[in-house]
Amino acid sequence: MKGLVGDDEILSDGVPQIAFIGRSNVGKSSLINVLTKSSISRTSSFAGRTQEINIFLVNNEFYLVDLPGYGFARSSGLGREKIGELIDSYLFNSIHSQKKVILIIDAVVGMTEKDIIKTLLS
Numbered sequence: 001m002k003g004l005v006g007d008d009e010i011l012s013d014g015v016p017q018i019a020f021i022g023r024s025n026v027g028k029s030s031l032i033n034v035l036t037k038s039s040i041s042r043t044s045s046f047a048g049r050t051q052e053i054n055i056f057l058v059n060n061e062f063y064l065v066d067l068p069g070y071g072f073a074r075s076s077g078l079g080r081e082k083i084g085e086l087i088d089s090y091l092f093n094s095i096h097s098q099k100k101v102i103l104i105i106d107a108v109v110g111m112t113e114k115d116i117i118k119t120l121l122s
Helices: 028-036 080-092 113-121
Strands: 002-005 017-022 054-058 062-066 099-104
Antiparallel strands (some): 002 054, 054 062
16 A cells, blocks of 8 residues: 555546545544555544645555545645635546545534535535
């Protein structure tokens, strides 16, 4: 497994991608760590820690893609608008056609308006 930051060459190399999207602090990075039986994806108890697209090559067969969470942005990092643009660029850029997207919902909170909007846009 190799962790990488979003790069067009990687995203368009024909290797299948499984992207995880969801609100900030819903557990996307933790799920990637469980699936890979490692601590490859950085986790935090603070919402909004992931502010870039993190890509992990698994067994040279597919990528797991950790997208930034939506709905929260740390004031010292990227703003909500920039994070939204980053997510939208990944989801809707035609170069990235070999992907599947998994929306993660907090079971305690349930679907929020932002989850519904992202689901409709995907």
